[in-house]
Amino acid sequence: MFNLDNWQELYSTIKKNKLRTFLTGFSVAWGIFMLIILLGAGQGLENGIRYQFEDDAKNSIWLFPGETSKSFDGMKSGRRIQFTNLDFDRILQSISHVENISGRFFISGAVNIMYGSEYGSFNIRCVHEDYKVIENTKIIEGRYLNGKDLSEYRKVAVIGKLVKKELFKDQNALGKIIKLNGIAFKVVGVFEDSGGDEEMRNIYLPISTAQRVFNGANKINQLMFTTTASVEETKKIETNLKKMFAQNHRFDPEDEKALYIRNMLENFNQVQNLFLGIKVFVWIIGIGTIIAGIVGVSNIMMITVKERTRELGVRKAIGATPFSIIFMILLESIVITTVAGYFGLVSGVGLLEIISMNLEASDFFRNPEVSISVAVSATTLLIIAGSLAGFFPALKAARIRPIEALREE
Amino acid sequence: MIELKNIHKSYVTGNTELHVLKGIDLEIKSGEFVSIMGSSGSGKSTLLNILGILDNYDHGEYILDGKLMANLNETKAAYYRNQMLGFVFQSFNLISFKNAMENVALPLYYQKVNRKKRNLMAMEYLDKVGLREWAHHLPSEMSGGQKQRVAIARSLITNPKIILADEPTGALDSVTSSEVMTIFEDINRQGMTVIIVTHEHDIAERTKKIVRLHDGNIKEIVSTRQHKLNYV
Numbered sequence: 209m210f211n212l213d214n215w216q217e218l219y220s221t222i223k224k225n226k227l228r229t230f231l232t233g234f235s236v237a238w239g240i241f242m243l244i245i246l247l248g249a250g251q252g253l254e255n256g257i258r259y260q261f262e263d264d265a266k267n268s269i270w271l272f273p274g275e276t277s278k279s280f281d282g283m284k285s286g287r288r289i290q291f292t293n294l295d296f297d298r299i300l301q302s303i304s305h306v307e308n309i310s311g312r313f314f315i316s317g318a319v320n321i322m323y324g325s326e327y328g329s330f331n332i333r334c335v336h337e338d339y340k341v342i343e344n345t346k347i348i349e350g351r352y353l354n355g356k357d358l359s360e361y362r363k364v365a366v367i368g369k370l371v372k373k374e375l376f377k378d379q380n381a382l383g384k385i386i387k388l389n390g391i392a393f394k395v396v397g398v399f400e401d402s403g404g405d406e407e408m409r410n411i412y413l414p415i416s417t418a419q420r421v422f423n424g425a426n427k428i429n430q431l432m433f434t435t436t437a438s439v440e441e442t443k444k445i446e447t448n449l450k451k452m453f454a455q456n457h458r459f460d461p462e463d464e465k466a467l468y469i470r471n472m473l474e475n476f477n478q479v480q481n482l483f484l485g486i487k488v489f490v491w492i493i494g495i496g497t498i499i500a501g502i503v504g505v506s507n508i509m510m511i512t513v514k515e516r517t518r519e520l521g522v523r524k525a526i527g528a529t530p531f532s533i534i535f536m537i538l539l540e541s542i543v544i545t546t547v548a549g550y551f552g553l554v555s556g557v558g559l560l561e562i563i564s565m566n567l568e569a570s571d572f573f574r575n576p577e578v579s580i581s582v583a584v585s586a587t588t589l590l591i592i593a594g595s596l597a598g599f600f601p602a603l604k605a606a607r608i609r610p611i612e613a614l615r616e617e
Numbered sequence: 618m619i620e621l622k623n624i625h626k627s628y629v630t631g632n633t634e635l636h637v638l639k640g641i642d643l644e645i646k647s648g649e650f651v652s653i654m655g656s657s658g659s660g661k662s663t664l665l666n667i668l669g670i671l672d673n674y675d676h677g678e679y680i681l682d683g684k685l686m687a688n689l690n691e692t693k694a695a696y697y698r699n700q701m702l703g704f705v706f707q708s709f710n711l712i713s714f715k716n717a718m719e720n721v722a723l724p725l726y727y728q729k730v731n732r733k734k735r736n737l738m739a740m741e742y743l744d745k746v747g748l749r750e751w752a753h754h755l756p757s758e759m760s761g762g763q764k765q766r767v768a769i770a771r772s773l774i775t776n777p778k779i780i781l782a783d784e785p786t787g788a789l790d791s792v793t794s795s796e797v798m799t800i801f802e803d804i805n806r807q808g809m810t811v812i813i814v815t816h817e818h819d820i821a822e823r824t825k826k827i828v829r830l831h832d833g834n835i836k837e838i839v840s841t842r843q844h845k846l847n848y849v
Contacts, residue, residue: 220714526724530695
């Protein structure tokens with residue numbers, strides 16, 4: 209049945225009924241186009257928000273010291289809380305579900321960073337070896353800090369990609385000595401970070417070494433750990449932390465400003481629900497659009513058959529079999545929906561590409577995209593539905609009795 | 618060629634049954650040129666529809682070219698229509714978005730003749746009805762007489778056994794009607810069986826035999842001028 213003749217017959221029919229063909233095709237193309245745009249926009253929104261969470265581990269809990277706001281145990285309010293190595297040990301001992309834990313020590317005053325005659329200004333982070341997991345740091349050369357670096361107070365450094373670029377240009381950095389305020393540290397690794405350029409201008413030092421070298425004693429400025437706990441369990445952990453720190457640092461457990469806890473897991477969980485909501489919303493609208501397209505196609509095919517009753521009657525009188533009538537109507541409907549669906553798909557994806565290329569990635573929207581499998585299956589669905597939409601009118605057309613069709617004026 | 622034995626046909630609309638054909642016996646031989654006449658309601662269109670396998674009958678036998686036409690499904694009926702019959706209608710029934718040549722070639726499309734060959738044949742038949750120059754015109758650009766000639770060419774292209782024409786001159790003026798009848802006469806002279814349904818006497822007079830219907834029965838079969846009258 210798929211010989212050239214059928215296509216020529218189809219072509220002549222379509223060519224002579226341009227408006228009808230256009231309207232049918234347009235409703236299909238529009239349906240697919242809107243679906244693609246919606247899916248893309250939804251994905252863009254999700255990408256944007258997800259990106260913000262990529263910088264740090266999603267299951268981490270961060271502790272920041274504050275100033276007491278209530279007088280407690282004979283001490284006035286306004287006292288600064290200072291974490292120490294003891295707090296680090298206590299968390300390890302008494303808090304459940306701790307996976308990776310690290311502290312951070314801030315060096316006071318500016319640090320002069322040099323390699324040979326090259327120098328630059330970079331941030332220094334003095335951390336434990338587990339910080340790699342918490343920050344989602346990706347090592348691209350050498351290694352990260354390890355337990356031995358910390359226990360042996362080694363003077364080693366892991367530098368960001370941009371630090372390497374500025375200090376070492378194209379040279380190899382591994383094994384080279386950089387000087388921090390004149391003190392020599394050996395570069396053991398280079399890293400990347402998805403947190404952006406600023407993150408890659410960091411230098412990581414072992415916290416134990418830094419405390420010694422930069423007069424830190426046993427001071428720690430921030431504590432952070434990842435947890436295997438569920439969202440509900442992290443709530444309990446938060447309470448336990450608060451109680452423990454209040455006791456050890458002698459502040460009122462009700463004091464909101466003495467200790468700040470940031471629970472990434474809880475935040476992320478809320479955002480997950482938001483994603484789900486967006487997805488459901490997009491699909492409801494998308495399916496609605498597709499249904500509208502299908503109804504459009506079947507409507508137009510119905511009108512087509514009505515309009516062509518006489519023509520179909522003539523065709524039957526001169527020898528068209530019912531099958532050939534069904535085939536003709538169906539082929540027309542499939543060809544129109546396929547071509548139009550493809551057109552809608554391509555223009556939708558094209559528009560998304562243009563938006564994605566020209567739109568500055570913002571915090572809430574980046575890289576609108578559709579997975580090709582979703583797009584293709586949506587189009588396939590519409591084509592199948594379009595053929596079904598054409599099938600019943602075609603069946604009706606095949607049942608037209610020639611005399612009745614010819615009688616119709 | 619055609620043999621009708623005691624054909625009955627009724628139409629049921631709601632509770633009323635309309636007995637349109639009440640036992641038609643008719644024989645038409647190969648090469649005959651017959652007109653079927655009768656007032657409106659006499660059953661002449663119904664008879665033509667049955668002859669054209671466009672409608673089925675209730676009782677009796679219809680034998681076309683030696684084959685019994687009974688209980689045909691749509692596909693079979695379509696096949697016989699395509700192979701054995703050529704239709705000409707009062708309102709021409711050309712396909713409006715196809716040009717003259719394509720209209721003429723259409724029956725061959727359903728015989729799976731390839732495009733080149735059927736268009737060539739269509740040109741040949743258009744030439745026979747004097748419309749070669751009009752091959753690429755749409756029906757809307759033609760006069761009634763021209764449209765009817767295109768329709769005649771279309772009915773002839775499959776080289777059918779019988780041409781069935783339903784009031785072929787009903788929508789034409791007398792001069793054009795005469796031209797169309799001349800074409801039918803030519804076709805008949807070449808051996809084609811032609812059956813024309815008409816209510817115009819001067820049209821019927823130009824055929825060789827007139828079958829008069831009255832109230833669903835054959836009232837008389839007469840030979841026209843050229844032949845001696847023989848009453849049934």
